[in-house]
Amino acid sequence: MKTQTSYALETKSVIKTYQSESGSINAVNDVSLQVKPGEFVALVGPSGSGKTTMLSILAALLKPTNGQVLLDGEDLxxxxxxxxxxxxxxxxxxxxxxxxxxxxxxxxxxxxxxxxLNNKLDKVGKLRARELLSRLGLSERLHNLPGQLSGGQQQRVAIARALIHNPSLVLADEPTASLDTERAYQVVQTFASLIHEQNRAGIMVTHDLRMCEYTDRVLFMQDGNLVRSYTSKAEIMELARGGVH
Amino acid sequence: MRQIFSISTYLAIKEIWRNRGRFLLVSLVIALITLLVLFIAALGEGLGNGNREYLSKLNAELIVFQEKSDFLIQASRLGKDRLAQIRRVDGVADSGLFGTANATLVFNDETEPLKIALLGIEPGHVGEPPVLEGTQLSTDLARETIIDKNTAIRTNLQVGDLLTVRVTQGTRDEFYELRVSGISDGQQFALQPTIFVPFYTWDRIRPKSEAELNASNLVANVVLVKLENPSQLELVQQRLETQVDKIETATKIETIQALPGYSAQQSTLNTQGGFTLFIGILVIGGFFQIQILQKVAQIGVLKAIGTANPAVAISSIIQITLVTLIGVLIGGLFTFMFSLFFPPTVPIVFNGTTSAIAIVALILIGPLGGLVSIRYAVRIEPLKALGLSS
Structure with missing residues (x-):
């Protein structure tokens, strides 16, 4: 059933519980969030805070134990x-x-x-794929195999692939983990500008707080809970200057 | 479904093309297995054919044996008096005496002597093979012979030539000259090239013990029977066994199965062929399983970005089938090329049906061997594959 909403993504009281020998653990505990089209959000937090589990739920790779995950009004x-x-x-x-x-x-x-995969590969689509890759500085690398590309180039190809089919939601899991600082900034900056330009909702999971500089909002998770939201540019810049979490 | 098939084919072919060296190696392994399977099948056919060729082409429906001979031609003895009794049975269209013996063809030049099956048949009656060249045998006593194609190839004998047969009678080697009246198609008997002689001539020139030299009664091994109506086989068989003394009857198939060593030989070769196919399944299964294990993350990515499970499975099936087909094709070509260089003495016969069965089995072993890996690919969870699971 489709729910009317102005958000591209909205979660309501999402809980993910895992059973272990010592009892049940809430990896994600009652998380509610909203992301508008054209908004780029960073999901940060220490290891084990539940951000990867949350990302998996948002990516429709994992079903929550409880709660709603509305993408374009449809409950995943x-x-x-x-x-x-x-x-x-x-x-x-x-x-x-x-x-x-x-x-x-x-x-x-x-x-x-x-x-x-979406049965939309026509001449226009092919042209758009080339344009997008050129926009990401890969016009000379169109016909290279991933093994012939650097880590940063591979991430940029992945960004192009994530955006080419005009999705409502773009997710990035630690996109800068294997990159040097300069490349990492380049990748996130490009990612952010494309999300804004194409009016997509974007969520990036990162442990590198410096990368939050290019986001519109930062959500901080701890022990499965969403504990804080940084919304003003000043707060975000301060957090980003704080460095790696 | 069309969309899934299109994506699967695209992914399968791209992967094969971009890793063509690796896939070609597997195809070559399959080609070697194909070569082996086809040769075993051809050897089985060749050996089986060498044993049964005359009998399977025989224009008779029933073979009459001496009772308790267990359908062994060489163990059976039937006198000429039985022939008259058999011919009188209702439903018998024709019958003919048949005798078998071994002899050697000897040559005046340096050609190696050739061991042959010396078969006695009645000219104009059931059992005489049709000639492809020359004429049929003229009379019961004529000193002439029909040689089969194998004998002709191995001796270069032509219609009208004289050949010399060496046999041992008593304690002496005797030599008989026969004129080649005709050449028939392949009619091997007991894995030997064959010559056919009129029955009375056969009785005179066949190898004999000292005791047999002085005997006057005419003895055949079996009597071949052609029926007026082959659909009445069981009825005539019953009549023969009740109206003719001390005989037993068998069909051609029963007689072939009773040939010494025939069933054991065929089952051995079939087992070898089966094991080779089984090894093929393990090799292909092993390769694709290792390949799938190496690309768990890659399959995880494909699934995470929205590739449906059937597309992943069909892609694997297409890959396995293509690699197997290429392997079987190369193997078939290798087999054909090798077969051109085999001398006629090697009993290898490429029978269309047998080869087709072997090829279909070989094509099936790919998907069969890959079943485990396909199942594994389908069960890969993107979360785990991408290291996202808690």
Whole structure:
């Protein structure tokens, strides 16, 4: 069922519980958040704070134990496996920490793959894939295999792939983890500007608080709870200057 | 479904092309397995054919044996009086005496002597093979012979040539000259090239013990029977066994199965072929399993970005099938090329049906071997594959 909402993404009291030998653990505990189209949000927190679990739930890779996850008004928590695959394909763009690209496809083929999966690979789509990669500074690397690209170049190809099919939500899991500082800033800056330009909702999970500089909001998680939200630019810049968490 | 198939094919072919060296190596392993399987199948066919060729082409439906001979041609003895009794049975269209013996063809030049099956048949009756070249045998006493194609190839004998047969009678080697009246197609018997002679001539020139030299009664091994109506086989078989004394009857298939060593030989070769296919399944299964293990993260990414499970499975099936097909194709070509260099003495026969069965089995072993890896690929969870699981 579709719910009317002005948010691209909205979660309501999301809980994810895991059973262990010592009892049940709430990896995500009653998290509610909203992200508007064109907003780039950072999800930060120490290890074990639940941010990766939250990202997996938002990516329709994991079902919450309780609560609602509304993407364009559709509740991911209510969906079956097949529907969630379709949502991932059509409405979500994803970049991962590593192993992002299909190793036997060239840069442009990796980007076009999202269009193929959505049955939208036509001349216009092919042109857009090339333009997007050129925009990301990869016009000379279109036909290179991932193994022939540097870590930063691979991340930029992954960003292009995450955006090419016009998803409502773009997710990035530690996109700068394997990059040097200069490359990391470049990647996040490009990511942020594309999200703003294309009016997508973007969420980035990072442990590197410096990268929050380019985000519109920072959500801080601890022990599965959303404990603080940094909304003003001044707060975010202060947090970013604080360095690595 | 079309979309899934299109994505699967795209991914499968891209991966094969970009890793063509690795996939070609697997195809070459499959090619070697194909070579082995096809040769075992051809050897089985060749050996089986060498044993049964004359019998399987025989224009008779029933073979009459001496009772309690266990359908062994060489163990059976039937006198000429039985032939008359058999011919009188209702439903019998024709019958002919058949005798078998071993002999050696000897040559005046330096050609190696050739061991042959010396078969006695009645000219104009069931059992006489049709000639492809020359004429049929003329009379019961004629000193002429029909040689089969294998004998002709190995001796270069032509229609009209004289050949010399060496046999041992009593304690002496005797030599008989026969004129080649005709050449038939392949008619091997007991894995030997064959020559056919009129029955009375056969009885005169066949190897004999000292006791047999002085005997006057005409003895065949079996009597071949052609029926007026082959659909009445069981009825005529029953009549023969009740109306003719001390005989037993068998069909061609039963007679072939009773040939000494035939069933054991065929089952051995079939087992070898089966094991080779089994090894093929393990090799292909092992390769694809290792390959899937190496690309767990990659499959995880594909699933995370929205590739459906059926697309991942079909992609693996297409890859396995393509690699297997290429391997079988290369193996088939290798086999064909090798077969051109085999001498006619090697009993290898590429029978269309047998080869087709072997090829279908080889094509099936790929997907069969890859089943475990396909199942594994389908069960990969993107969360775990990407290291996102808690």
């Amino acid at each position: 928590a209510e969906m079956g496996d097949k529907e969630r695959v379709i949502m991932r394909r059509e409405k979500i763009g994803f970049t991962f920490q590593a192993n992002n690209l299909v190793p036997y496809l060239t840069a442009v083929e990796n980007v076009e793959l999202m269009l193929r």
